[in-house]
Amino acid sequence: MRYISIEQVEPGQYLGKTVYSANGTVMLSAGVQLTVFMINTLNRIGVTMIYIQDKTLEDVETEDVLSERTKQAVIREMNDTFEAVRSGKEWSTKKIGASVNQIMEDVMNNKEVLVQLTDIRTKDNARYVHALNVCMMSTLIGMNMGLNALQLKDLAIGALLHDVGKTLPGAKADPALDLKQHHTWRGYELLKSKHEFNLLIAHVALQHHERLDGKGIPRGLLAADIHLYAKIVAVANMYDNLINAFDGEGLLPHDACEKLMSLSGEALDRDVLIQFTRIVSVYPNGMAVRLSTKETGVVVRQHRGLPGRPVIRVVKGEKEEMEVKEIDLAVHTTVFIEAVLA
Incomplete structure (x- = not known):
């Protein structure tokens, strides 16, 4: 398979990886022959890079940490959970726990596979794919840093729900506004009310935009006051955001890694970054x-x-x-x- 920009795709080529909708159902299956209409639709819904089949590269496969079954199930559950949060309905912590168990099982089985983050995302499913990627990367980093099973599960839940505050009515993304309305605070308050969860899970949502130098938000904490889980999620979150920006300014993986390393000790934790560089593929297969x-x-x-x-x-x-x-x-x-x- 070859990994190319949507502008390079030509009618008649065959899709290399499945495209999922926001609720986890299949939009376009791997192997389908692409038409002009399909290519235009992918472009319209925000797809920027895709895999296509190539006879000279038939043996080249992308090894994924997470199985297609896990991805589909977790995206579906995240869609249901965020929709419930948005509408003020109850949502199941048990189902979130089950999703995290699926992710952790795949991570344990494929811990030697480098993260490539080449799943096709659209404007509709981007939030859920982002949450899935941040959870997967955070779990791998946590494993490398020696966290035990219970710690890894709390980290993984916090990572999966780190942006849940963005779905709440009235939540703001602009730090110049009232920080009590910022998605970090709103997410913290929501997760803190879920007594089935360890309180540290809520602190991941609260602290993942803090910086070691005290210039982060919402509380301007210094390095010693930021929990390790939040430091891990901060790295995974920033990396996925850097390479998957929908404003056309997304970086290539090697450039994103250089950007992260430039923030070592200033915004991001050095020890976390060292483990991050050991799990990620700088140049994905097919590129x-x-x-x-x-x-x-x-x-x-x-x-x-x-x-x-x-x-x-x-x-x-x-x-x-x-x-x-x-x-x-x-x-x-x-x-x-x-x-x-x-």
Whole structure:
């Protein structure tokens, strides 16, 4: 499969990964042949990058930490929960706990798989995919930092619901306004009222926009006063927001990682960032790149622990005269990725 921008997609190509709607149902299945109408629809609903099938890359698959079954079930549950919160109805903490159990089981089974975050998101499902991604990344970071099972579950629930305050009527996103109406405070108050939850879960919602230097919101806490769970969620939240901005300013993964590292010790916790760099894929499988040798190719495999040194497949010529070679950047240490060809 090849990972390309929606502007590069042509009618007749085949979709590589399934597109889900906001309620977790399938909108377009992997393998469908794309028409002009489908491509225009994907563009209209906010899709910016998708996977397409490519005969020269048939063996290239994206290893996902979470199964399609888990993603579909959790997106559906998040949709139901947020809709209940928005309308002032009761919502089930048990169902949220069950969703988190599914996520944690997948994470435990696939803890060696690097995070690639290449799921196709739309304007309708973006909030739920974001919550899912932040939860998954936070759980992986927490595992690497030695949290036990009970701690991981509280962290995961807090991560999944970190933005729940945004769904409440009257909640604001602008920190210049009354901070008591900011989504962090509103989320905290909502989660604090759920006595089935550990109070630390509510503090994740409250503190995930705090900064180590005291310039964060809503309370301007210093590093020592920010809970570890919130420090972890802050990194996962910022990374997913950086690479998936719907205003057209989203960063490529390697640029987003550099942005995060530039905030080490200032806004984000250094120890959390170290563990983050060990779980994320800087150059996702299927992404086209140009090497320092001036050759162009596609990322086909990853090395855990060396996220910036994947294996690149270079294809030259066509059909009978086609020449294919793979360059392992972990072995060829003098060759570098010079640019991403998105």
